[in-house]
Amino acid sequence: MKNRLLLLALTAALVVSSTAFGDINSPPGHHFKWSRKLSRGVGNVIFGILEYPSVWRKTNASEGSVAAASDFMIEGTRRFFSRAVYGVYEIATFPVASHKLTYRPPYGIKENIDSWWGFTQFPPEFGSRSEFEHSRSQGW
Numbered sequence: 368m369k370n371r372l373l374l375l376a377l378t379a380a381l382v383v384s385s386t387a388f389g390d391i392n393s394p395p396g397h398h399f400k401w402s403r404k405l406s407r408g409v410g411n412v413i414f415g416i417l418e419y420p421s422v423w424r425k426t427n428a429s430e431g432s433v434a435a436a437s438d439f440m441i442e443g444t445r446r447f448f449s450r451a452v453y454g455v456y457e458i459a460t461f462p463v464a465s466h467k468l469t470y471r472p473p474y475g476i477k478e479n480i481d482s483w484w485g486f487t488q489f490p491p492e493f494g495s496r497s498e499f500e501h502s503r504s505q506g507w
Contacts, residue, residue, distance in 0.1 A: 399470040401461050407472060407488055408457030414490040415450030419443040421491040449474070450490060 422443040427435035453474055466473040474486045 401464075401470060404457050404470045405461040408454045408461060410489045411450040411454030412458065415447050415454060417490045417493060418446040418450060420493060422446065446486075450486070453486075 419439060423435050423439045426438040426442075430438075453472070456473065464470050472486075472488055
């Protein structure tokens with residue numbers, strides 16, 4: 368009887384303590400997979416042209432329309448071609464974990480710090496923002 372009780376207590380202790388070793392949090396790069404890399408590449412090739420109005424909007428808001436007109440051509444073209452080249456690279460290498468043996472983007476993401484100098488994962492979005500479920504303006 369004592370052996371059964373001891374075995375039951377040991378089994379219960381192992382079952383309870385084994386859950387303490389399980390990590391319920393997913394790792395930081397869990398969503399960087401080959402499919403994400405392929406969709407990022409296709410999005411950068413197709414929608415990279417949206418860098419032009421994005422550069423215009425950001426420069427116009429910070430420095431005015433004259434600076435926006437010239438920055439639109441130079442910086443917009445640079446960002447568009449950077450996105451296009453990275454997009455073609457990611458489409459060509461999507462089955463392989465190529466950048467530092469991961470599927471992360473090869474360009475620096477400074478989205479949280481300053482999206483002006485770094486690149487976001489996907490091209491800029493214009494119009495109504497799809498991630499918001501509420502209206503951003505008041506209508507009476």
